Amino acid sequence: MRVLLTTWGSRGDVEPLVGLAVALRELGAEALVAAPPDEDFVKLLDRAGVPLVPLGPTVHSVVAGPKPPTGKDAFKLAPALVAARFETLGAVAGKCDVVVATGLLPAGARDVAEKRGIPYVYACFHIFGLPSRKFAPGLRPGTPVPGEETTIEERWEQDAAAVNGLYGPALNSHRAAIGLPPVDNVRDHVFTERPWLAADPALCPSEGMTNFDLVQSGAWILPDDRPLPDGLEAFLDAGEPPVYVSFGSMAAYAPAGIAREATEAARAQGRRVVLGRGWAGLEAIDDADDCFVVGEVNQQALFRRVAAVVHHGGAGTTTTAARAGVPQVVVPRIADQPYWAARVAELGIGVAHENPAPTAESLSAAFATALAPETRAQAAAVAGTIRDDGATVAAKLLLDVAGS
Structure with a gap:
């Protein structure tokens, strides 16, 4: 056939x-x-x-x-x-x-x-x-x-x-x-x-x-068994789990200045950052060693190694993060993304950041909720139900x- x-x-x-x-x-x-x-x-x-x-x-x-x-x-x-x-x-x-x-x-x-x-x-x-x-x-x-x-x-x-x-x-x-x-x-x-x-x-x-x-x-x-890049593995091993930030294929839809705002928010919570470059071309805002920029990567493996995932709310990324049991901060932009942001919030596995123009302060507040022990516990519980x-x-x- x-x-x-x-x-x-x-x-x-x-x-x-x-x-x-x-x-x-x-x-x-x-x-x-x-x-x-x-x-x-x-x-x-x-x-x-x-x-x-x-x-x-x-x-x-x-x-x-x-x-x-x-x-x-x-x-x-x-x-x-x-x-x-x-x-x-x-x-x-x-x-x-x-x-x-x-x-x-x-x-x-x-x-x-x-x-x-x-x-x-x-x-x-x-x-x-x-x-x-x-x-x-x-x-x-x-x-x-x-x-x-x-x-x-x-x-x-x-x-x-x-x-x-x-x-x-x-x-x-x-x-x-x-x-x-x-x-x-x-x-x-x-x-x-x-x-x-x-x-x-x-x-x-x-x-x-x-x-x-x-x-x-x-x-x-699609199962993904690819290893993470050596540099990323070394970064992950060098400290506490970082926050991952990416807007995937959003390109022109990514919030202006999101790399800076998210990096500063993560630092305010005492967290390192992995930036997914994506079509929006996210890049590090300085030369500090608490930030790592990665291109196309095995998200199924990476998400199990991070403290939270910040993304646009695509169906695939939402599902991958939910399967990994990692809390999410969803900043929806278009189409179905507000739906997925709302579901993440309803399930208690993360935060729906409804303001389309996130700031370091608003993201820091979202991180505080996403990084809370009860959110991670709920994310882990929901992960067990994902087929x-x-x-x-x-x-x-x-x-x-x-x-x-």
Whole structure:
């Protein structure tokens, strides 16, 4: 059996698919991943021995400018990605038995599967963005700012209209070109009637939270057995566990001056610092020996060696920190990140830093809570509930889907 896995987004969108591909391989199936050809992702798939099919532009080229992408940028990117999916997935799907799509709304993937007559699965890593009677959607490009009298149901109707505006013309044009009829609601067409949720039930409880009967497998985790760099090992061994700070792929979204503010906050709490450079390019603020800067690293190993993790609230980083039993300070920036920050606070395993412009003082206060013995004890307790078999569960389900 061959499975086509596809996404377009940050590392948090790509790595879970690699984890699923490895789980499929262990069950005797073949998987290939169609994803953006960023250098980081190329290395990731090569390390896992999973074939990469380059899809669309690099993510770095879109998000790593001095300012975040604009609504105008979104209206250019959306049809370009639709065209890329029809072209790229269309070229390889004919040799596959099932298509799994995730990441930035993957309009075009279901349509290629439909044309090839093979099953399609939409998967997501959080419930944010799935229509719900419990919560309203975020704002998409083209969505008007809602008035106070706007109901949740009306907000979701506006969301569907915004998705149609972004993707509808391109999607239906490409569908017509391959002999398929138009779709009226692009969002619901992409999501299907039963999306899969690749998130841990303890971190992301889903029952009754959306309008769907979700298939929740648990997070798709790629095992990482790489050793830590020698210099980092030496730094960790030289003193008490430090605080780790990184904003991953956030680039222009990282808070201004976060390296300085976090370093000063950690020092105020008597802690050393490991800065994860990431796409935001975090660097040490001075030559003091209480700070170590690291690039791409095995976070599964590193998080077990630190006192707390400061991050943006991506699904992957939140899950990795929770599995490691390390307290978290989450400074959410966009999309689903406020949700994960709130869950960390609700579970008592860290702090949601709601101010998007953290200062040394506000971070120091957050560290005081995160570093408290009771927070670490709760983080350790929750870690024992996080399942690590989500990718295997999903892989077995896919074998059933392909064979049905």
